[in-house]
Amino acid sequence: MILPTSLAAFCVTHPLLSETATLALMRRSPEPEDWRSLLRGRRPPVRFVHEKATCPLCRQPTYDMGAWWPVAGPATHNRFWHACCVQTWRNWTAYSDLGGYLSARQNWKCAISGEPLQIIRERQIDQPDGTTEMMATRYATRIEIDHRIPLWQVRAEAESHRWPDILRYWGPSNLQVLLPAMHVAKTKQEAADRARARVAA
Template identity: 35%
Template sequence: MSQRPRLTYADRLARENAEALERLLAAAPDPFPAGVWRHALAQRRLQALPSRAVAAFWRAHPLRADRLARALAQLSGTPEGWAWRIDRTREGFLPHTLRLPPMPFREPEHLPGPGRCQICGQPVFRLGWHRDLWGDGRLSRGGWHGACVAAWNLWTQPSGQAMALKRRQRHRCALTGKRLARGAEIDHRVPLFRVWREERERPWPELLRYWGAPNLQVINEAAHRAKCAAEAAERALPRGP
């Protein structure tokens, strides 16, 4: 009996991609975001579901997602009666550390309701998209925009997006201008303790920039140590009345 030839990895990948493309074409609504299509088709391994293709697109463009999420928050504005608070007990819905940005639409008294994003407060359409490309007003059952999820990951875990931030700086240290070394670190230009002390009365959408790309930089380890030492000395100073 003749044995069937064993498929190589490239052959298996090509077959899987062909099957994934067939499923994606069948499931994708019309219209489908053009940028997502281009990104999906350029990947080595294709996503078979439109929702996963959208999520992968935003993961690959965290800085764009950050700009969009902050713009959507600007459309929503600060909810009436809201104030930025920190809950160190971790028992409620409030952020427990300055590393987490204030999120009013995740607090029970300001929940935006079904079909709206719990990060920016704006309507969530099919596939977690931020615009109604289909013109039918149909809202998603999910509570997040794909872009807002990617932005949240940048705001709360910026080290995971180091490559995008390094490319933006052309691989140069933001403080010294020298070539970024292997141990380069992510830093907030304006330290978050200073934001809490001096800026917390700002409208909520304006606060988000301090966790977003405008306030993030990549600096070499020695420069980061010196900056942290200066900030620690500043925090130790007695505050005025």
């Protein structure tokens, strides 16, 4: 049996797998009739349920024993979450914590410009035996996390999306790491695109 702390740690280091597991659980639950009415702001269109022995996010049972026993995580109104659901909700609402994971997935390069997200500087170190050795020091540049497909576009096209797959747009598969200048340029372009869409409507 996997201990709760081990499963929670696995979910933290594998956010995309956590989301996949959560969405699989959500598909086993009835589709909320009003989920499109929750598409406001940047919050995922999710309404928590507070029922005994039920995970508030995926609405599936939590178990005291068996494969889904390791449900350690924050409780909402004394209702425990599955470990994967805990991490998935963090991915969707506190994605700034995914900076390292996303940067590594992009090979430490800006998703738009391809410029490095780290600056590597080498300096010469004198050794006690009279030899010298080059030491590389990595300096992290400032990074910003952005949605590849903007959420306003996701909301505008909600009718073409299905539940719960639309929630992926809030998660790691739709997130990217950008250098600040690239983020500013992308935001300006998206603002222009949004203005044109409003005029066309």
